[in-house]
Amino acid sequence: MFVRVIADAVASRFLLVILILMVGTVVSVLLVRPSDDSRTGRVERSL
Secondary structure, three states, X not given: OHHHXXXXXXXXXXXXXXXXXXXXXXXXXXXXXXXXXXXXXXXXXXX
């Protein structure tokens, strides 16, 4: 039982870290867009 609880806690924290990293990357991209329009244009086309 304890092993399952620990595994669930680790999994939830891991997912939270992934979400935070995703949000951080999105925010960084949004902040970089105004400074570099050509690069962002290429990225948007690739995506």
